[in-house]
Amino acid sequence: MKLSQRTVRLTVQISLLVALAATSAFMLLRxxxxxxxxxxxxxxxxxxxxxxxxxxxxxxWKLESLEEYTQLVDTEKKTISLDQPAGSVIILATIAITPLDGVKLGAGGFFCTAKLRDDRGNLWPSQDAFDFALPTRCSDDDHPFVRNKTGQLAQVYVVPKSAVPHLSGIQIENQSDYRRVLLTR
Known part of the structure; x- marks a missing residue:
């Protein structure tokens, strides 16, 4: 066998080996x-x-404000009871929310829950604040939402005081499209 044939054969073998390694890596990591x-x-x-x-x-959804409080009061200036351990603060997110055509209104309402997220990946669920001036759920009969009309929604979170400087916004999810959106301040 000549030197040029060996070089061509070696080049083809190396190319085939690289192609097989790349395909294997792709199939393994895909x-x-x-x-x-x-x-x-x-x-x-x-x-x-x-x-x-x-x-x-x-x-x-539109995040209007994200504010820190030590306690919340109702319309009669009475303190609203929340699960609030010592050393924690209340974060109130005010959201402009507009149900569009195709959203089910009425009994059961529609999905309108957001989680509070910090820059470390920690999440806090919202709490219900009964008798608060704004609705904390979309199925609130006292504050009904109207299709194609913007309404106000309050999401109440209780977080440790040390987490407040790291808060980045609220997170809204859509499980059917695998979509997770972070609305920042």
Missing amino acids: PYLGDTETIYKNGAVTEVVQQGPVTIEQVQ
Whole structure:
């Protein structure tokens, strides 16, 4: 065999080896790198929007304010009872929310829950604050929402005082599209 034939043969073998190694690596890592369901289940934020508006499941969200309080009061100036351990503060998120065409209104309402998120990945669920001036749920009969009309929604969170400087915004999720949006201040 001539030297040029050996060189060509060696080049083809190396190229085939590189192609097989690349294909193997792709097939091995594909479920972890490109699978949107896995990425969603791991808690990754897919979109970051400053204040909004953003539309998720035919509901438009806009973060209006994110403020810190030591306690909340109702319309009669009485303290609203919350599960608030010592050393914690109340964060009140005021949200402009617009249910669009196709959203079910009435009994059961529609999904309008957001979680508070910090820059470390910690999440806090909202709490119900009964007798608060703004509704804390979309199924509140005292404050009904109207389709295609913007209404106010309050989300109440109790967080440790040490987490307040790290708060980044509220997180809204859509499980059917594997979409997680962070509305920042």
